[in-house]
Amino acid sequence: MSKDLKIVDHLFRHQYGKMVAILVRLFGFNAIETAEDIVQESFLKALANWKINGLPDNPEAWLIRVAKNLAIDYFRKNKVHSKYLDQQSETGVATIPIDNLFLDKEIEDAQLRMIFACCHPSLNPSDQIALTLQVVSGFSIQEIANALLLNKDQIKKRIQRAKAKLKTANLKLKIPEGKDLIARLPIAEKIIYLIFNEGYYSSGNDQVIREELCFEAMRLARMLVNHPLLKHPDIYALLGLMCFHACRLPSRVNARSEIILFEDQDRSLWNKELIFLANQYMYKAVETTQFSTYHYQAAIAAEYVKPEKFEDTNWTKILEWYEALVLLDSSPVFLISRAIVNIYLNQFGLATKELDAIEQRLPKNKQFMLNAVRATLFERKKEIEKAKKYLLTAIDQTPSVSEKKLLLKKFNKLS
Amino acid sequence: MKDFMLIFLGASYEELGFSPEQIQERMGRWFAWSEEMNAKGIEHTGHALNPTGRSISGPDKVISDGPFLEGKEIVGGYYIIKVKDYDAAVEIAKGFPEFDLGGTVEIREVMVFDN
Numbered sequence: 221m222s223k224d225l226k227i228v229d230h231l232f233r234h235q236y237g238k239m240v241a242i243l244v245r246l247f248g249f250n251a252i253e254t255a256e257d258i259v260q261e262s263f264l265k266a267l268a269n270w271k272i273n274g275l276p277d278n279p280e281a282w283l284i285r286v287a288k289n290l291a292i293d294y295f296r297k298n299k300v301h302s303k304y305l306d307q308q309s310e311t312g313v314a315t316i317p318i319d320n321l322f323l324d325k326e327i328e329d330a331q332l333r334m335i336f337a338c339c340h341p342s343l344n345p346s347d348q349i350a351l352t353l354q355v356v357s358g359f360s361i362q363e364i365a366n367a368l369l370l371n372k373d374q375i376k377k378r379i380q381r382a383k384a385k386l387k388t389a390n391l392k393l394k395i396p397e398g399k400d401l402i403a404r405l406p407i408a409e410k411i412i413y414l415i416f417n418e419g420y421y422s423s424g425n426d427q428v429i430r431e432e433l434c435f436e437a438m439r440l441a442r443m444l445v446n447h448p449l450l451k452h453p454d455i456y457a458l459l460g461l462m463c464f465h466a467c468r469l470p471s472r473v474n475a476r477s478e479i480i481l482f483e484d485q486d487r488s489l490w491n492k493e494l495i496f497l498a499n500q501y502m503y504k505a506v507e508t509t510q511f512s513t514y515h516y517q518a519a520i521a522a523e524y525v526k527p528e529k530f531e532d533t534n535w536t537k538i539l540e541w542y543e544a545l546v547l548l549d550s551s552p553v554f555l556i557s558r559a560i561v562n563i564y565l566n567q568f569g570l571a572t573k574e575l576d577a578i579e580q581r582l583p584k585n586k587q588f589m590l591n592a593v594r595a596t597l598f599e600r601k602k603e604i605e606k607a608k609k610y611l612l613t614a615i616d617q618t619p620s621v622s623e624k625k626l627l628l629k630k631f632n633k634l635s
Numbered sequence: 636m637k638d639f640m641l642i643f644l645g646a647s648y649e650e651l652g653f654s655p656e657q658i659q660e661r662m663g664r665w666f667a668w669s670e671e672m673n674a675k676g677i678e679h680t681g682h683a684l685n686p687t688g689r690s691i692s693g694p695d696k697v698i699s700d701g702p703f704l705e706g707k708e709i710v711g712g713y714y715i716i717k718v719k720d721y722d723a724a725v726e727i728a729k730g731f732p733e734f735d736l737g738g739t740v741e742i743r744e745v746m747v748f749d750n
Contacts, residue, residue, distance in 0.1 A: 225666040232655035263658050264648045271665035272683040272712045360654030 224275045230432075232263055234439075235280060236358030239287050241330035242322060246291060249337065249391050252355065252383060258294065262286040284322050331356065332447055333393045335440065339407040342389055343382050348411050349418070350378040357436050367429045368418055395449065408444065409458055409514070412437045416462050420469075427477060431469055438462050456505035457514035463498030464521035467491040479626050483530040495525060516545035520557075535564045552578050556589055563597045571597055588617035592627060599634065608634055638745035639724040641714045643731065645738030647686040664732035671730055672716070681714035715745065 236259055243255035262283050276282040320326065338352040350368070353359040359367070365375045396404045419433025441459045444450045471485040502522065505515060519541045527533055542558040555578050562571040575590055575597075582590065591614035598607035611631045618624050653661065672679050686709055691698050718724050721744070728740045 225670055227659060227662055227666070230656070230659065232659045236655045261649075263655060264653070267648060267653075267658050267662055268686070268711060269683045271662055272681045272714070274666075274669070358655045360656065363654060363656065 227275065227279070230358075231279060232266075233358035235283055236263075237334070237356045238280075238327050238331055239284060240355055240358075241334040242284075242327055243287065243291060244334065245326075245330045245393060249393060250387050254294065256355075258287055258290045261290055284327075288322055328443070328446065329395070330393075331443060332395050332450070335408055335443070336396055336404055337386060337391055337393055338382075339404050339411060340386055340389060340391065341403075341407065342385050345410065345414065347378045347382040347385075348407070349414055350375050351382040352411055352440075353415065353436070354379055356440065359436075363429060366426050367422070367433050369422055395447070397449070401449070405450070405452060405454070409441075409454055412440050412444075413458060413514070415440070416465070420465055427473055434462070434466050434469065438466065451504075453505050453508040453510075454512040454514055456501045457512055457518050460498045460501035460505055461514050461518035461521055463494045463501060464518060464525055467494035467498070467525060478629075479622060481626075482524070487528065490525065498522065511544075513545060513549045516541050516548070520545070533564070535561055539565060552581050552586070556593060560593055560596065563593070563600055566600070568597060568601055585617075585619050588614040588623070588627075591617065595630070604634055636717045636719060637747070638715050638717055639721075640743045640745055641681075641716060641724070641728055641731070642741040642743065643711045643713060643733070643738065644708055644741060645711055645733050645736055647709050647711075649686065651736065661732070668730045668732055672727060675727075677727060678717045679714045681712055683712040684710055686711070 239259045239262065240252070240255050243258055244252055247255055265286055266279070266283055270276070270279075334356050335352065338348055338356060340348075343351070350364055353364045353367070354361070361372050361375050361379070364370075365372045368375070395401075416434055416437035419430045419437065422430060438459065441455055441462065445452075445455050445459065467490045468482075468485065470491060471487070471489040472480055474480055498518070499522075502518060505518065520538055523534055523538045523541065539558070539561045542554065542561055546554050546558060555574060559571045559574040559578075562568075562574065572594075575593060579587075579590060591610045595607045595610035595614060598604070598610065608631060611627055611634070615624055615627045615631065618627065669679070687700070689698055689700055716724065716727060718727065721742070724742050724744075728742055731738065731740045
């Protein structure tokens, strides 16, 4: 047996999104379940065959060919009429127009159409995320549930609701242009941003699936900018932001899966290639006069990874970027981060005032964040007893186990 | 060296509901097994079988469509391997990647008639 035995990482997952997208173009969105069934069947045929015979020369083409034949069979059996199949004769369906759909260029195109379908404004953001992860990214219900820290039934419900909505929405599967694009692109960016954040910030224990979410978000963003009409500065900024964060993934957790604080991270573990890539994306991102929140967040993330030691962090510069950011978006998370920067600049009075001002706006399950930051403030002021008091409050308030552990560690360090 | 046929029996994949990533992982296990045989210099060739088919049985030659028995016992494929004896064949068969799915390997020596 000399057949190649190495499969590209996530071949099936990525292929799933491509193939479902093509088949949905063929059948229409209303038959998305049929499309998904056909893709699944193609995969199982591949598993049964390749496991013994090794990989075919071009696995992707093999899968697509099988799916295409299954689709043609389906048409024949069910006498379905599609705009791609206007002639049906005794000798079989006209297959030439179908073939056109399976060209590389068309595959990319179909996938982008699918992404924009998932961004349909009639869907709420949490449904958009679940649907995108399933039909575009090829994640299973269980994998999505693990990644988003929800149970399978919740995810199933979200996806079913989203599909049902899109079926009644008289959906046009196309890449929006002009005004439509301007309206739809920010939603696509937001979904990608949220998928990344779910992977990067969630407190789930499954480190692998979380990192996969991060890289999936980056893959989706790259898919967008690969299209000539979608090379938008905001997406480049988002890509830069994600790379600046993702470069730190190897240093964030120790061997016992415990979170390592930013200041304690081993900077030699940071992925230099991703930092380089991030900078490349940022050059493209700044070719505009109008910066988005992604631009400023990327600028902040860049400032954090620039110095060789934590002590050399340029807090003044970071504060400037935060001031610009909160003018565009004054979410509590950004305001808290700005207060932290002020603490590092020894602006304790100002930071206290800022934290107090946010208190009203934070939901109960996020209050621990404020108290954890207050603890840092008093620690920096060398008022250790006060710092410990706030830490205890934060430990008491946080709903997350790993967060509790982290705060407890900090508390023990102070004692 | 003798030829042994390893016959793979198990549930049809349709019933197991694999995700794309799980399919990839399954494939990886089979490839690892094949690599293991390659590393030991053990020749192995085989075929995969479609889960559906036809069967003919009885004096009346009754034809029926598969899937045949309970889903658990479908022949999914086989390898023919060249090894010294049954013990060596059993050692190799222990690497079969689908025991955790309730699969079975049947090991049969290929008969040889020396005139």
